[in-house]
Amino acid sequence: MYAIDLSGQSALITGASRGIGSVIARRLADAGAAVAINYRSRGAEADAVVDSIRNSGGHAIPVPGDVSDEAAAEVVVKSAAEQLGRLDILVNNAGINRDRLLMRMSVSDWDEVLSVNLRGTFLPTRFAVPLMVRQRYGRIVNISSVVGLSGNPGQANYAASKAGQIGFAKAVAREVASRNITVNAVAPGFIEFEDTGGMTAGLTDEQRQQILTRIPAGRFGSADDVAAAVVYLVSPGASYITGQTLTIDGGLIA
Template identity: 50%
Template sequence: MQERVALVTGSSRGIGRTIALSFARRGYQVVINYHRNREQAEEVMAEVNAAGSRGILVRADVSQAGEARELIEAGVKEFGRLDVLVNNAGINHDQLMLRIQDEEWERVINTNLSSTFYCSRAAVKHMFKKRFGRIINISSVVGISGNAGQAHYAAAKSGLLGLTYSIAREYGSRGITANAVAPGYIESDMTASLNAEQRRHILSGIAAGRLGKPEDVAAVVLFLASAEASYVNGQVIRVDGGMGPF
């Protein structure tokens, strides 16, 4: 994997951080993207270097088409290629639909969905020339089932699935695959704020009896990026510990 290059959007923290570090430990060269917190991104970079891999930091607000394009170009300029794009950047502000303001709707849709289109469109141009590419979109089980209080988030994550299927159909003949990963409840800053009753309620609906870890998601992403997954295309893989309905 020494020649492979992976770019992970929103990789300064959370699941994105774990995915980026997992690629580095596998020998990939890594493009680390952040929007606001450079300090956290620099910590990720230090761990990438400690793993014996090369990486670069690129600040970009991927919800903006121009900045998303510049992010992709920065990675290609540094490493000469881009093999794997993981569209992970996302935000959420839980709110009942009647209380969602227009600006909040647009911000969530642009950050979670439009960013994936912008980055994928820019990346495919380079992958197309190499006849190889892996596009992996981080969706959510909420994008499959919906959820009260998350209309904007669910709409964006569901939209990611349609976008994934379309990319897979358009570019599968050129050696480019597109797949989505749909995590369930994963240990994060958000789940850390759950009280004991909320946690018990959530766990009662998960067959595995525990919350997932970012490493559980990263393991599936690594597989989808690998040569072994060359015939896996246009798929959605749930990483949710067995949340119903199946």
């Protein structure tokens, strides 16, 4: 096994002020990449991520902006590329959920989730791809979910957005493969992390045990499990992998 070295590369991670996004940013920085920490409203938390990376000897910058807004997304991508000198890696991580059964789901519940999760993937990718085409190199990873593959009651909007990220990755991968750009997705299952709790937040002990019986690995995943997959997919060793979805779920939907 070889150590992954991303020295000299630059990465933009959307929605990276906390949760999985912040851990992905830290792991990319650990591998040597300079990272841009995008956030919409959690400036203090984004600054804390930037400081932690810098204190560990890495290079990080904060880049504010709502990536579901066209003008703001363009500024986010261009700002990251200009400040870091280039843009090699884009991780589309920004996402929200508004869980309700379909018959109680409002149009605003639907629109907001699709806007942040799917439009917020399309727009940064739309502005990043021309930069990557010109340099004939790029790595794009969408943070989807197993819910986008299996569905889940009460999450029709979330599942649709996450399935859309997977289809989007497959289509764009075919468009840009000849320019040495790969586009993939990762689909986490039940992931725990310290700052927000992840998909296991709010579960009772009984619910946790019921879910664990469905996971062959016998445990919930960690944000590091997801980050490790992302670091691999953007590494030189994954240069022949594109249009794929890597499921990080301990065998839940195998």
